Amino acid sequence: MTSENVQTKWGQFISLIIVFFFWGFVGSANDILIPVFKKVFTLSQVQSQLVAWAFYAAYFVGSIIFFIVSLKADVLQKFGYKKTLAAGLILSAVGSFLFIPAASFGSFPFFLSALFIVGLGFSIQQIVANPLAIKMGDPATGAHRLTLAGGVNSFGTTIGAILLGIALFGMGNKEESKKDKSSIEIIQGDFVKLKNEITENIKQINSDNVDPKTVTETASNALTAQLAKVDAQLLAISSSTKDAPVKPFVKQYETIEKDVAKVELPLEVVKSKLELVKFPFTILGIAFIIVAIFMYFSKIEDPAKVDAEAVIEQEKSKFSIFDYPQLYLGMLGIFIYVGTEVTIISNLPALLKTSEFGSILEDSIAPFIALYWGSLMIGRWNGGVNVFNTSNLVNTALKFIVPALAFGVIIGANIFAAHDVSSFYIYPIWILLFIAVSFVGGKNAGKTLMLFGISGLLMMFLGLVWRDPEVAKFFFISGGLFLSIMWPSIFDLAIAGLGKNTGKASSFLIMMILGGGVIPLVQGGICDLDGTHPDGIFGITYTHFSYVVPLIGFAYLAFYGFYCPKILKRQGISHVESEGGGH
Template identity: 65%
Template sequence: MDSKTQQTKWSQFLSLIVVFFFWGFVAASNDILIPVFKKWFVLSQVQSQLVAWAFYVAYFVGSVIFFIISLKSDILQKFGYKKTLAVGLVLSALGAFLFVPAASAASFWFFLAALFIVGLGFSVQQIVANPLAIKMGSPQTGAHRLTLAGGINSLGTTIGPILLGIVLFGMGNKEDSAPKDVNLTKIEIVQKEYQTHKDELAKNVLELRQDNQDDPAKVNEVIAIVEKNIADLDTQISSINQNPGANENQVEAYTTALGEIKQRSTNISYPIGFVKDHLKEVKMPFIVLGIAFILVAIFMLFSKIEDPAKEEEAEIEEGSAKFSIFKYPQLYLGMLAIFIYVGVEVSIISNLPALLHTKEFGGVLEHNIAPFVSLYWGSLMIGRWNGSINVFNMSKTTNMLMKFIVPFVAFAIIIFANELSGKDVSSFYIYAFWILAFIIMSFIGGKAAGKTLMIFGLAGVVMMILGLVYPDKEIAKYFFISGGLFCSIMWPSIFDLAIAGLGKNTGKASSFLVMMILGGGIIPLIQGWICDFDKTSPEGVMGITWTHFSYVIPIVCFVYLAFYGFVTPRILKKQGITMGETTAGGH
């Protein structure tokens, strides 16, 4: 049968997209692990970003190893797609199972090694699964299948942090996670924050007194430090109680004092046995993930998934011999674009828990972070589902109507999932305005990759600037979270532009682009490094904290992405290449 008339092999394809779900599930769950590890391992913000670094550097290392081996022997043709994919799944399972001894040892570096191995397995899966999805049917519908797979990936990124949050912190408390009462005065809000921190420390003291696995001297030493902080909190609370009509300067003084006490609290090094006890909850979800990886690997090996014809791969050889990245400006500029895109996508959310933890943004604690992580990654789901509408043949009117309906259906799923976890997310409703803005911009961008990338890059710049300057921090955080919306369609747009005109070298160019996922491990470190200036310069910069100011990094990133969207169609035009339509997908 001619490949152009092949039907999509749906039974095989549906088996494959389970892998895409796992990528999203684990990648988004990292953002819950970051504040947990930061707290119990007493890490700086830049150190906590090593979680993202370990995961995304593994993609780069895995791609390089795969590429080097493939120079001597074509792995996919020698072992087949199914077996290679199964090896990647088993490798990720090994990494997931290593979370158990890492938690038992309470070793941050052990956790990073385990996460690196999970990412290494994912790199193999990524290299295999993307082309396999494209080849499971007609070439004309290959991009459509990848779009659907990207939507499943985004579903994983939305659900992952919610489920991991439930495992680590239990079901939510709606009263605890509710937005600030607008009827409270400023001093009452500060008083509530004092009490919240005191309750957290008092809980730790209670658990420390029951600790029978650590050196009693060390336990008593830590208890004394924690109780000193509680005593300082009590002093301030007593002062606030006697000064209910505090003026602006007095409120600021109380807030500053709370920030100093919280900083001392984050520097407390708890006994190793106590830390192990708090990390034991990490074990179960990764045991389940490891078992799931193994089961999917076995299923893949015995499935009816067929390897693509070998002659398809042979076509690449002639063009590959004389291949040079520097012959194609769209490619080397695109490699930098992928590096920056993945970097900014990860950096915005990886540093968001630290931002929300600042006094400016309400001092949100670790157990209430999951809904915001879910909303961010869910924003990518909203954008990709919106882009997926172009896959289906429907009238212009129906298409336009669905462009408005589908994003809000995805938004409703995010709200519903968080409500089921016991969290109060009523404050999320205002996010509908950002979704509406995204829909309008998607109409302006149309189906042209360059124009869409430029518009969404500029939108990202505007959103990050507004997040920096908007006075109401309850609103400002949504400008930062909306970065997920405008990142949502960038992967396929950059990919389409970068490989245009590559012909027989498309496969090799794609492997170089996948290597650039490394950006997800580097750019969050840079932003985290800026956040850490808050320790040495608590007065901040330009009237805001350094953690808040660190969001200038995403601004720079979005500027380049907008530039790439603007300049690349012009580069391609000089080469006599006219771009077609693009569809939404995800890495």
């Protein structure tokens, strides 16, 4: 093999990673949509998690369909990587455009169907893009290219959260949020926001020609009653001193806010609130089509069809996942990894909305979503450094410089959106901890996975027991850092030693992205226990306690990192090198 053949094909690779950006952009968009849909459609927390379920279940269904079709004919060999990738992008574009009629009909099931179609397109793109990234150069640096692509994916999640937040809620009010306020003034501001929301809803209900009238009157009367309660609380607050006890007012706010959320709005009002969703997804659909055309006519080369006979022979041979413990344990690992990654952020809006964590409302949640996905970007940019051929000294320096630059991107994007990020300046403590653990883990997949699993478990535990919620929320958000470089580690361990069955094993692993749709439902179900058990458990709310779910997820991932190398050693495989990335 010549040096030219083993060099990374940067022109082609840069074209490809545009696709990874879109995966991330839409992934974070889901996290903004969850609290919006929860309020507009009057959903429980577990019902709101159907957004994640629809999107990630599509990966499972798409992978199965692709696998079944591939038993008859090798799709990638027959149609080529570029055409298949373009087809996946077009399918995602169709799903994006379906957001327009979904908003016009005001239908939550319609939105879920649209997201499912977007996810189907993504499943095709995943199946094509991951192996293609690995094959665009020296196989020895394939995992590092995948890591770099994962970093671009995370850049998309970071930017996506902020841009969709601007599209739905407008720019932030940094100057207002920077003012020094007492606790009583903060809760007063929350009541004012709630009053404005209720007043706007009543105005829309009374101005629209909504049938049947009984629905309009019921909703209007219910909201008017809650508005009177808000006015009473504001009057009580205005007559209080700045150092008055705030807890009774917080309790009243939570009660009224929950009662307001239970009021079912007339369909015409729901439709009007969903109008803002149309524009960003129209733009996204157009972007998918443009990228599909670009991909179709790009200079990306299909990998040589040199393995056709091997593929035919492989399909004739019997294959059982139960013959490979590293594979079936790895499938569970991928299921839990993706589920843990998604559930931490999908339920974060509900956590931050509790009075325990500052009653942060939907229009202020985007910076925290951006920080979480930005944490994955920090980790993956850090891992992507290894794709470049540099000296040890430069490589070590970049391991500090690149995360700092990535954190700067997060801060800069939020400042652009006029969000107050002064509370984020403590976060480099967690970034330095991540860098330290990454140096200890090195390039050994098992050791890296074990150490980051233990670190993530510790972060979730500290988030559960830390008394100061201003710090506790960053323990949960830092889960993104420690998840960031797990994907290739799990993948490499799971397919190690499978030889000619590697392709089939990979398709089974991609199916396990389904975890991103299932595990958030479990955590959402625990969150909903606050409705029937307002006293919580162990002195915290059930929404707070629900983060025991990702804690258990990290525990399994640590176990897999510890145990899988022992399985491989018994099979004569000494170690597997990897440097993390993302799906």
